[in-house]
Amino acid sequence: MTISQKEFALSCPLPIRNYPTVTLAHGGGGTLMHELIEKMFRAAFGSSDLDCAHDSTVFLPPADARLAFTTDSYVVSPVVFSGGDIGSLAVNGTVNDLAMAGAKPLYLSAGFILEEGLPMDLLWRIVLSMKAAADQAGVKIITGDTKVVDKGKADQIFINTAGVGTLLHQQNISPSSVAVGDQIIVSGDIGRHGMAIMAQRENLEFESNIESDCAPVADLVGQLLDAGLMLHCLRDLTRGGMASTLNEIAMAAKKGIQLVERLIPVREDVKGACELLGFDPLYVACEGRFVAFVPKECAQDALRVMRQHVLGASAAVIGEVVSPPTPCVTMESLIGVKRIVDMISGEQLPRIC
């Protein structure tokens, strides 16, 4: 932000100086809650032509379209990090879950759980960040809810978003479509979101500042579909990282997955930070990266489409689907040794999203 803290607070229609922090009454169903909803949430989100003043918001879906429905809660700590905050994460994360079904995101809901004492200007910052992310993704936040819990019973702010999108294709984009020979393309370098959070949390200063990759990939997926490309499966690389995601798909598809380590894009500063902290980039979460499983004959076209998009500039083929002895993920390492890449068993980075 280039404007001062005072100017920023003044940009909020809610008189923040009167209520510098969130109180229990802001969730009580009375005048304070209505003021918060009208002068903060509706002021930021309410440019929709739909009637949102009701318990539900009514919309007419596109004719004959299949719809996708998804939800995620966000509990990331800290709530503001390099390259984003819990607000942009809550929008992009759910937009990306819709995109992974090949859906164009239409509408989001936003459910806030606020801890008593949350600074009101921090809430305003997060709300503006949600609005900016929603605009970027071409999605509207049309319904919401606010709860406040007593101090010490939450951690600043938790946000749930649910999303509805429309499928503009007739493909079955799902692990069940994955076939032997499919090429696996990753949309960009991995591990930045997780390392950005870790750096912030541990107050570490790396030589270069690692920014989260948090971004909406629905437009990029839309371009793959518009190009008429066959997509067997899409999956974003969030909790558990690429390793866990690919294991999920291998098990669901009952196929083997073979990766080549030197083909997997990881930025040098991310590699360095991972080494320093003892993480394996394969297990570190991204919030704006995905893998696409595409038939071999489509792979080069898909790669070209992805690389023309700002969010796919460093896309790369990283492996392929093989006939399984058992469904698992293997990787040819830099020194040419083949090893099994397991799903994460426990918890490497709690509260990453």
Add this chain to the structure above:
Amino acid sequence: MTISQKEFALSCPLPIRNYPTVTLAHGGGGTLMHELIEKMFRAAFGSSDLDCAHDSTVFLPPADARLAFTTDSYVVSPVVFSGGDIGSLAVNGTVNDLAMAGAKPLYLSAGFILEEGLPMDLLWRIVLSMKAAADQAGVKIITGDTKVVDKGKADQIFINTAGVGTLLHQQNISPSSVAVGDQIIVSGDIGRHGMAIMAQRENLEFESNIESDCAPVADLVGQLLDAGLMLHCLRDLTRGGMASTLNEIAMAAKKGIQLVERLIPVREDVKGACELLGFDPLYVACEGRFVAFVPKECAQDALRVMRQHVLGASAAVIGEVVSPPTPCVTMESLIGVKRIVDMISGEQLPRIC
């Protein structure tokens, strides 16, 4: 529950004895999280014929139907109370928000935020309660998310549900349809949910046990619509109680609302508990009650339909819409005095839902 605690725990496909409490790893995106999802959430909810194994779940909406979309987070404390728990509340509350648009609920999402250390058998109890409530309401839980936060950063369990429903009518059920002369019908006695929570929280023993009114009213609303009755506005009486709800509608509709106190159904034990604790039943939340604004000529028919339904047996006309000097709610008290009924300003009962 009539079965023993041990038998109950054994009813869960997840081996609860191995993981008696929720750990951070249950939200880590790895094998433990997958086991929790497969053997608890999918075991309970996953009878759907939709492909729910993906980031999003895909469904085909009814042809040409308008859809309603809503969300609520639930943070009620305590999580188990007389007449329900946070699970049944999370299903019924969102089902009711859809019903208030005159929508037939179709699908719910479920987003869990779990505190590290939550007893696993309590989670199983809540999940089963959600399943039972969903079955009763005729709605399917088709997508979900699980996050775990470190001990002390949440309060046992928070649940968000978002809902999608379909409008089977062409009416505009909204405060903007409210007209002078409309009769206001309440679907039953008020204040039981709030007093049930209070009793549990304060460890009070009233002479008779007050059970929450928590229930899904979508079927009752469906019967009003099936009877061809004109409904101007519907609103459930949650946070802030009847007084705050009616003030919201009066302001949105720019009309006056006139109530008659002696017509408002309040159970004697609820009245007594309210007096004891210093609450006004008009401000106490319900979770299975709503008000309907109907044209005068439909009022008796609406009342008859409601009284035939188990959830509307004590329905009553409690007032009417009048030409406003200013949009506000007034009430003729038991002793014949007319007074203004304000919206609640602060917070009477935190974490009631």
